[in-house]
Amino acid sequence: MTDQAWGPHLRFCPELPVDAMTAGADAAVVSTHKLISGLTQSSVLMARGERINHARLDTMVGLTQSTSPQALVYASIDAARQQMAVHGARLWRGAAELAEWARAEIRALPGLRCLGTEVLSQGGVAEFDPTRLTVSACDLGVSGYRLETLLRDDYRIAVEAADSLNVVLNVTFGDRREDLELLVGSLRDLAARHGDAAGKTGSACSSLLARTPRFTRQVLSPREAVFAPTVARPITECAGEVSAEMVTPYPPGIPVLGPGEEISPEIVTYLREAGGAGLKVHGPEDRTLATLRVVA
Template sequence: MLPDQEQLPLLAALVRHCRTNPARLHVPAHRQGRAVPAALTDLAEKNIFRFDLTELPGLDDLHHPQGAIAAAQQLAAALYGAGRTFFLVNGTTCGLQALLLALCRPGEEILLPRNVHRSVLGGLVLSGARPVYLPPVVIKDFGLAAGVREDTLAAALARHPRARGYLAVYPTYYGLAPDLTGPAAVLHRLDKPLLVDEAHGAHLPFHPALPPPALAQGADASVQSVHKLGGSLTQSSWLHLGGARPDPARVAAALRLLQTSSPSYILLASLDAARRQLALDGRRLLERALTLARDLRRELARIPGLAVLDEEHLAGAGAAAARLDPTRVVISVHGLGLTGYQAARLLAEKHRVMVEMADYRHLVAVTGLGTTAEDCRALVRALREISRRDAAADRSRSVCPGPPDAPPVRLTPRQAWFAPARPVPLEQAAGLVAAETVAVYPPGIPALCPGEEITPEIIEYLSIVRRHGLPVQGPADGTLQTLRVVS
């Protein structure tokens, strides 16, 4: 029987969600229009569908900009101190993949922290590069990955002198912002570039209380999700180049290959409008967001069973976790005997409070450009109630361990991606080569990547993930009963 084509399941779900009017402590930063740039509000009031256009005379061409788009990109570059800025309508994912495709040829090595976002895997498959993963420092008491130590990077470069460069994560999903000046100096002495996944850092240049942006610390390229904390529409990002590394012409060519040939002018216009708002009003908007975050931290720290990540927790990590972005409020609920997933579900279902993400141990709330004081008060009230009513009687819940050290790389991700593959039971996969990614999501840090050997430690870890029912992305079998391996 054919389904009823009068249904609108996705639109209906969006309408239902908006009707509940939840507290919103998540991205995008504009908070459903509350802090959307004024220019976009004007567009919407004039019927935004009028501006859903294509490459017409006078509107320029994203893939060969010479007019309005070129001028908008130049303004963004000037604001961020970049040599050149590219607008992206396929998200930061596209920008990161373009950098890898521009820099690396098949078989060439690239240094990466293990906590790179899963989008980087696509860049490795497309470029054929061979990843060399470096272990990040872990923040004691919270178990969160920060940056890679400078001496770790220097030693890796000595072992892999032909590596093309290093891709850093700055700041992390948890707001940890390692020092980049040391790694930049190490790389530049060897004439190698520092690339930065700065997805969560579009707001950093606009308030002195925030960590310094990547370009200001010597990064050669960075990609920022402007929609996350900059006020543009979801899926819009930009890529900054500091100079001639990697080759701007190759980056532009990679973007022409990867980006849609039908870019949304509404997304492009939202980048232009967000740039102006940040330039003219960013300091005021961020001052308000930082005040809300400071007050929120203080109130949450008073609730029994909660611990809130603060800069005092970074002392033991040194330059690998030099600063914390205060707009990211990381809350450990371990002392309540709950997982972060359970706490997030209680917040959403019982209290109509939506946070940015949860992992096994933490919640992450974001105070962005449009966050309200009532959003923050709602989160405090809800967590106070959860602490009082829903905390587990037995608070000795064991912590799900983080992924073990990266296993040996037997094939490049590209080789594994294209190799014949078959499913095998998880318990029988030891010694075989993975043909797929497995990452607990969020935060999306891979436990296993295509081309890596499946070790007994990986099997033990994934068995725990399966037992706890944690959400995973990447594997064909989301239950983790089987893994796909190279035949």
């Protein structure tokens, strides 16, 4: 089973990476509201083959699905599918060409990096989506989080995601050449403003946030932890305690802590740094990460 939420476009253009179902997955989820033209919240679960009980899968979906589905969402899925089936290859070739132009321009700017096909030489990397622009200004001493803020506040450009090192921008068939020219011009101005820091990589770019902490020990079941008596404690006092909540930084959207897990010193250090950097987190009661709720 594959989470292909950010890959609804892959099936429709041969220049893009292979999609999960073509690669042999038994099931995959794609979000038609991401990158193609479905309305917000629209998505599709695809399944095939003998290893999945389709009748049981249908029952499980029914347990969580509304009994009053929104017809407009269904219609948008069908319209998006038709648009991709008829025009997808042409539309996404155009998007890929725009992205490659922007990538070359960004890579020519002093102090900026933009991920390209060189990543294919890394172990574990099979393909590269040319429509994604992964930009780093760490050589200017600007972390990914700071770069996101600067682009939003100073240039009115919203990125898709940011982490300690990079920002990610999606180029789609809805973008025009002038949109990419605006991005490149903004990054050129930003590089000039921070040029004095070139080569002085900021601590935020080499910090613990550049990697996630190791998995920790499961002490209680998630159910036991969630329904147990709990108390909110300063995060500095939480090492060795048992978490009563989920903590999921986004990106990458992978929990570093779940209910019932022991809070390690490494996780405490990571979350303290995350809170200080303003990292976006899902799950905890205190989104600033000043405190964590633990089993009493």
